[in-house]
Amino acid sequence: MSLVHANADDMPAPTGHESMIDRFIAGERRKQRRKHLLHRLLAAGFGLFVLLVWHVATTYGFVHALIIPTPLATFEATGRVMSAEYFWPNVWVTLQEILWGFAIGLASGVILGVGVAMFDTVRATIYPYLVALQAPPKIVLAPIFITWFGFDQASKIAIAVVMCFFPMFLNTLTGLSSVDPNAIKLMRSLTAGRWKTFRYLLLPNALPIMMAGVKLCWTLAVLGVIVGEFVGASAGIGYLIYAMNFQLDIAGVFSLIILLSLFTLVVYQLIEALESRIIFWKQL
Amino acid sequence: MNTGLIDGRHITKVYATATGPLVALDDVSFSIREGEFISLVGPSGCGKSTLLSILGGLEEKSDGTLVLAGKHHDAPRPDLGMMFQTSVLFPWRTIRENVRLPGIILGLDKKQQAERCEELIDMVGLKGFGDRYPGELSGGMRQRVALARLLAHDPRVLLMDEPFGALDEFTRETMNVELLRIWEKTGKTVVFVTHNIGEAVFLSDRIFVMTPRPGRLEGIVEVDLPRPRTMEAMRDPRFADHVFNIRRMLGVDH
Incomplete structure (x- = not known):
């Protein structure tokens, strides 16, 4: 007590x-x-x-070095490749292709996505064809594009554009369409027209889904360019990988794959950082 | 004949559905005076939300006439304001920016709007929350923001579609008292949709009782409780009488 x-x-x-x-x-x-x-x-x-x-x-000889190089050999090869005279010009070629393909693919996807979402006539006219074009795997176009656009950068950019376009188009369309019906009612009741509704409601509302598309497109752009360089090129990282593979420089191939992966990953993280700034309200 | 602010005559709404025509509103006539607080009450499918949409000019009627302030009315207009069951705040805009939205869309004077919106944010009890985002607020607070936004462009008629229907009982009652306070201060005409009979009696001057299949205006109840009303009104014997009468009109007494 x-x-x-x-x-x-x-x-x-x-x-x-x-x-x-x-x-x-x-x-x-x-x-x-x-x-x-x-x-x-x-x-x-x-x-x-x-x-x-x-x-x-x-x-210790369980796997032959011609099939998989040792970690040390890969590390050495990375140094050798990066200090080689031919490395940076080839990086530059591929980088340009990726960035152009990525940018054009995104822009065309967004523009057509907005067009289809905002105008019924545009939707009725082109939507069925866009969906039909989506059916074949885009990679099969690579040889044709080399024939059409040549061995240089244009054909790789074209492949990357085709790879990026549809996901960005679809994500834009989905983003612009998935909106609270009451929000549309609110905008209509305020006598907001098509473009005011787009600017103040539809576009910001679509950004989260569109950013998911941007991230997806980034990896697809890299994929498209490298595949294009495999199929037919005289420069670029894909071309180097192909050539080294042919010369049985497997350690060199491994080092290029690792460098390419690191590059893709770093840019991907940059896009994610950008995303969290653009759609800041998702974290609230 | 009737010269209210809003006059509806023989309003009918039919939807074409896969299983044939669906009569959502069947020959509904009414007159609403300026400054009146009207509630539309009825079960799901009685057409109360459809009627509200038609009043807002958001939906076409199939038949009948609707006159607002002496003019035929069939399109959205800036002297109407709408509020919904969900707050419909834009999560990328701050509270202040959300309340400013109607003024921006309608191209109203920026300086006046800035002042007015601050006043409204204060009035709904959210002083100091102007820079917050909707994601940081509770459901009740978000409806307060929606209420401030509803008033931002100073509409003459407030069309409210179950605005407190998603709130818990305590928050809803608080919001009812707040709404009455604001209504008494501003003198707006209100059309308030609800399926909560007590809420309708507490708030309204008149209650339009609606029944489903097809949506009909079963009757109009005049609520003779004194104004200004406080929670005390619920203890008034007339309050219970009205609630009971409306229940009977809706056929839920047997």
Whole structure:
């Protein structure tokens, strides 16, 4: 009994309460941090494990070096390739192709997506054909495009455009169409016309889905360009990979694949960073 | 004959459906005076939301005449304002920017609108929330923003489609009191759709009781509770009488 009294009188309740909450929160944070660290360690550990398997399998003759090079050989090849005279001009060729294909593919997808979404006549006229064109895998067009646009950059850009166009078109159309019917009613009740409705409601509302399309298109643009360079080219990273493969420089091929992947990933993350700024309200 | 602010005569709405024509509104006639608070009450399918859309000029009627302020009315117009069950706030715009939207769309004077919208945000009890985004607000607060936006372009008639229908009971009652306070201050004409009979009695001057299949105006109830109304009105014996009468008109007493 006296103990209860002593507690109630000697210890101001709020302070004790607050420090208890502080301690609790600090504990929770510690737990979170520990969990986070553990997850990172797990991921890093698995990566090291794969590297180890790769190393053992290739160094001790389980897999022939002509099929899979050792990690060390790949690392050395990366240095060799990157310092080679021919490397940067070829990077530049491919980079231009990817960026042009990506940009033109996005722009055409957005423009036609907006056209089909906003005008019934445009939809009725071209939508069936756009869907029908989507049916064949775009890669089959690569040889034809080489024939049409030649061995140079134009044919690779064309392939990337064709790869990017449809996903961007469809995501634009879907984004502009998936809107709260009451929001449309609100805009109509305010006597907003087609373009005001587009500017203030439809376009911002479509941005999350459109940004998903942009990310998808980025990887497709890289894919389209590299495939195009495989099929027929006299320069570019795809051409280098093809040529090195032909010369049985497998370590060189591996290093180019790794560099290409890193590049694609870095740009992808840049797009994601941009995305989280553009559609900031999704995180609220 | 009748010279209200809004006069509807023999309004009929038929939808063509796969299973044949569906009569959503069957020969509905009414007259609404300026400054009146009208509720449309009835179960789902009684055509109350359809009637509201027709009043808003958002839907065509199949037959009948509708006159607003002496003119035939069949298209949206800026002296009407609409509010919905969901707040329909644009998540990429701040609270302030959402309330400013009607003024921007209608091209109203920017300076006046800026002042008015601040006043409205204060009036709905959201002072200091102007720079927040809708995603940071609770459902009740979002409906408050929607209420401020409804008033932003100073419309003469407020068309409200179950505006508090998605809120919890306590928040809804608070919003009812707030709405009455604002209505008494602004003197707007209100047409308020609800399926909550108590809410309709508490708020309205007159209640249009509607029945489904086909959507008909079953009768009009005059609510003789004194104004200004507070929560006390719910203890008035007449309140319960009205609620009971409307239930009986809707055929839910047996």
